[in-house]
Amino acid sequence: MYKIAVITFPGMNREVEAKRAIDRSGMEGTIFRWNDDYNKLADFDGYMFPGGFSYEDRGRSGIVAAQDPVIEYVKKEAQKGKPVIGVCNGAQVLVETGMIPGVNGTHLQCALGWNERIKNGEVLGTGFYNTWVYLKNTAEKGRSAFNNFDELLYVPIAHGEGRFTFEESLLKKLEANDQIILRYADEDANVVDEFPTNPNGSISNIAGICNENGNIMAMMPHPETFKNGDAIFQSIKNYLEKGLSPYEVLEGESKEADLKTKEDYDVEFYVDLIITDNTEKTIERALQKKVNPDVSLERSVFWGVKSDENDLQSLAINLINSGELLNLNKENVKVKIGAQFYAYEKDTGLKEIDTIDLRHTYYAFEQKDFIGMAKTNEIHHFLPDQKVDQIERAVMWQIDGVGDDVVKNVLDSFILHNPYSMDLSA
Numbered sequence: 204m205y206k207i208a209v210i211t212f213p214g215m216n217r218e219v220e221a222k223r224a225i226d227r228s229g230m231e232g233t234i235f236r237w238n239d240d241y242n243k244l245a246d247f248d249g250y251m252f253p254g255g256f257s258y259e260d261r262g263r264s265g266i267v268a269a270q271d272p273v274i275e276y277v278k279k280e281a282q283k284g285k286p287v288i289g290v291c292n293g294a295q296v297l298v299e300t301g302m303i304p305g306v307n308g309t310h311l312q313c314a315l316g317w318n319e320r321i322k323n324g325e326v327l328g329t330g331f332y333n334t335w336v337y338l339k340n341t342a343e344k345g346r347s348a349f350n351n352f353d354e355l356l357y358v359p360i361a362h363g364e365g366r367f368t369f370e371e372s373l374l375k376k377l378e379a380n381d382q383i384i385l386r387y388a389d390e391d392a393n394v395v396d397e398f399p400t401n402p403n404g405s406i407s408n409i410a411g412i413c414n415e416n417g418n419i420m421a422m423m424p425h426p427e428t429f430k431n432g433d434a435i436f437q438s439i440k441n442y443l444e445k446g447l448s449p450y451e452v453l454e455g456e457s458k459e460a461d462l463k464t465k466e467d468y469d470v471e472f473y474v475d476l477i478i479t480d481n482t483e484k485t486i487e488r489a490l491q492k493k494v495n496p497d498v499s500l501e502r503s504v505f506w507g508v509k510s511d512e513n514d515l516q517s518l519a520i521n522l523i524n525s526g527e528l529l530n531l532n533k534e535n536v537k538v539k540i541g542a543q544f545y546a547y548e549k550d551t552g553l554k555e556i557d558t559i560d561l562r563h564t565y566y567a568f569e570q571k572d573f574i575g576m577a578k579t580n581e582i583h584h585f586l587p588d589q590k591v592d593q594i595e596r597a598v599m600w601q602i603d604g605v606g607d608d609v610v611k612n613v614l615d616s617f618i619l620h621n622p623y624s625m626d627l628s629a
Contacts, residue, residue, distance in 0.1 A: 205443045208235040208247040210277070212268040215255030215292060217427065224427035225251070228436035230443075241273040248443055249286040250277050252293025254361075254425060261482040262489075264315065264364045265295030266618055270489045274300050278309065284447030286348040286439050287419040291362050294411075294421035299621070303421040304369075305414035306376050310457040311617050313369035314624035315423070317573055318362070319404030322397050329573040331363035336402055336424055338410055339388035342381045347417035348442035350384045352434040355392050358424045360402055365423040367409040369623050374407060385411030385422055416450040418442070458622065460614035465566050465628035468507035470519050471539040473559070473599065474529045475503050486618060494612050499604035504529075505566055505597040506578075512590040515540045516553055521589060523547055527581050528594075563610055566597040566628040567620040597628070 207230050209221045218234045225232030232251075235244070244250070258267040268274075274296075281287050281302065289297035294315065301309040320328040338356040345351045377383050386408040389400045394408050401408045403423070411422030426432025483502035490498045506528050512518045519538050522528055529536050531549060537559060538545040545553040569575075575595040582591050600619050602610050613619065620627045 205230040205248040205440060206246065207232050207249045207251055207439070208244055209233065209251045209253055210235050210237065210273060211253060211255075212237045212257040212271065214257045214259050215253050217254035217290070217292075217425065220425075220427045221251050221253040221290070224433060224436050227430065227433055228440050230436070230440050237268070237271055237273055241276045244273070244276055244280060247280075247285075249288075249439060250280070251287075252289040252296050253427070254291030254293060257292050257296065258485055259481075260292075260364075261485045262618065263621065265292060265297075265299045266621075267485055267489050268296045269299035270493050270618065278302060278452075281419055282450060282452060284416070284418050284449045286442055288349060288435075288439070289421045290425055290427060291360075291365070291423055294423055295364065297419065297421040302419050303414060304373065304377055304382055304412050305416075305419065306373065306380070306382075307453055308457070309452055311621065312373060312623070313367060314621040315364050316366040316368045316571065316624035317364055317569065318366055318402070319571065319573070320398040320402065321404055322399075327398060329577075331361075332402060333359065333361035334399070334402055335359050336410070337388045337390055337392070337400075338385045338424060339392050339394060340384065341386045341394070342384045342413075346381050347384055347413040347420060347438075349411070349413065349420045349435050349438050351438040351441050354434060355388065355390075356426065356432055356434060358426050358432045359428055360424045362403070362423055365403045365405065367405040367412070369406065377412065380415055382413050382415065383407065383409055383411075384413050384420060385409075385424075416448060418448065418450075457615075458617075460611075460617070460620075460627055461622060462565075462614070463626055463628045466507075468595070469510045469512075469540070470508040470515055470522070472506040472508075472519075472522075472528055473503050473537045473539070474506070475501075475535050477533050477535055490613055490616070490618055493618065494616055495605055495609045497604045498602065498609065498613060501601040501603070503599040503601075505599040507595045507597070508591060509593040509595075510589070510591050516545075518589055518591075519545075520547075520552055521586055522582065522591075525582065525585055527578055527585070561601075563602040564629065565600050565602070565614065565619065567600065568595065568597040568626045568628060570624055570626055572596055
């Protein structure tokens with residue numbers, strides 16, 4: 204009997220459903236913890252990364268798990284032709300490792316961005332969404348280890364960051380290689396590129412992509428939850444029965460971080476947690492393991508406000524007191540207006556302070572800044588008399604403890620940002 208390891212990280216929560224689906228197909232599923240002896244993985248015929256929220260999605264979904272040593276072991280086993288499937292959070296992990304799409308190498312080539320529900324050109328909603336979707340096999344039957352079926356699948360989705368996004372040139376390569384395995388379709392198998400058929404704004408309705416060899420797939424919908432998706436697991440079994448197809452990884456040119464120049468805003472807010480920032484510490488540890496043990500990291504939330512208001516200090520105070528940009532019960536804030544920095548206290552308001560140290564400071568902006576858009580609309584509603592044109596949000600990272608060469612390695616690791624869904628500014 205073929206044995207499949209369901210590899211889980213802290214926060215993943217679909218491992219039991221995954222094992223059940225594997226067992227239903229006539230294979231044997233085993234839940235394998237991330238901190239077990241990964242040398243035992245050689246005894247398995249294939250691997251699955253299930254859904255959930257690995258490491259609480261700290262940083263961004265899948266990025267911390269993607270740095271774990273077990274990943275490198277799975278990569279080596281995958282080169283033997285063993286099947287690897289990542290579902291939802293597992294798909295995010297595979298994308299962040301570069302195993303998907305794996306065109307000419309295993310470096311980062313795409314992203315899973317925040318959902319965007321679009322109909323007739325209008326954005327109806329963003330962020331987490333759960334519903335049932337139809338999946339159409341749009342590749343040649345049996346092109347991969349996962350699509351040896353003809354029927355239309357009807358399975359659930361439940362994710363916030365499931366929008367496949369990448370450069371147009373990559374889409375052409377994926378189509379030429381027949382790597383787009385699954386697309387969202389309607390009940391009549393029509394691929395309609397708008398909501399609700401496309402539930403998350405994914406480019407070209409993509410729900411699942413395989414690597415060039417066809418033995419690795421990342422998909423956002425959940426085939427494991429109900430028998431409706433069993434065809435995918437039966438396909439894996441059929442693939443194993445036919446025999447593995449080993450391959451050699453071709454290393455393409457790795458991408459370097461493309462730094463943009465951060466623009467100046469009329470009012471800028473730098474927001475820090477009063478308590479320990481668990482996301483900051485988790486990403487710091489990932490960088491220490493991956494890049495350099497001396498890396499020190501500080502994380503803040505940055506808000507940039509564009510405004511025609513004459514009294515920018517009053518605007519800053521009103522925005523702080525609105526509670527929309529920060530919570531003074533658990534966060535501290537510094538404000539920049541022009542070249543002057545201020546601290547803010549509830550009782551005394553803004554107080555001038557010396558310039559803060561922003562060396563080795565980098566701002567990760569979402570290319571589609573849904574949070575900034577939402578905050579702009581909320582401020583227009585709650586503070587209609589304030590002249591706020593636009594609010595933009597970024598995660599601000601400050602790197603310390605290492606020299607310029609290591610800082611570059613940190614940026615090029617793409618742990619702090621994914622260049623296919625985010626822009627990095629300095």
